[in-house]
């Protein structure tokens with residue numbers, strides 16, 4: 001009996017620790033704190049739609065995306081303009097709806113139609129944007145603020161509620177990694193690696209999709 005009670009108490013204790021740990025991760029994100037402390041505001045969305053992209057309906061139809069996929073280019077040597085120019089030339093290999101860096105949110109493809117960035121079946125379901133790698137503490141924080149705001153804005157626009165898909169493969173906010181894990185048709189793990197490396201480099205702490213999701217929820221709450 002005595003032993004059993006210790007086992008139960010131990011399990012409860014570990015459970016409480018696990019819970020605290022999980023909450024602390026999200027609320028003590030150095031990047032998110034920096035954004036709040038420095039009152040970093042997202043930039044406005046700049047619409048530069050290129051009409052050369054193909055127009056296909058989502059599986060539920062025109063204007064019916066089911067969520068947003070967050071990408072990162074994986075290219076440390078490009079900038080937002082070179083990436084956009086490259087995508088227009090090579091759209092048959094893939095394209096996304098928008099590109100984001102620290103100072104721009106550029107919407108290049110009509111979001112009422114699907115994009116080709118995360119394979120089948122995700123392409124027929126989700127809005128998609130790429131983050132271009134940035135190279136300073138401030139730019140990284142600004143990029144996270146822009147990415148969160150744009151995601152929240154798209155969810156609102158298409159009458160979707162924020163729900164992080166990373167836990168059960170169901171939801172409206174997806175990393176490309178989560179798509180690979182739960183839906184298949186692709187094997188990329190972005191933006192995890194970039195978030196981890198840039199977070200450690202500029203803030204001494206890995207950044208994560210779970211932390212970006214906290215910002216997305218905050219921003220969504222502020223939108224009308």
Ligand SMILES: [Zn+2]
Nearest residue numbers: 071176188190
């Ligand atoms: Zn990707």
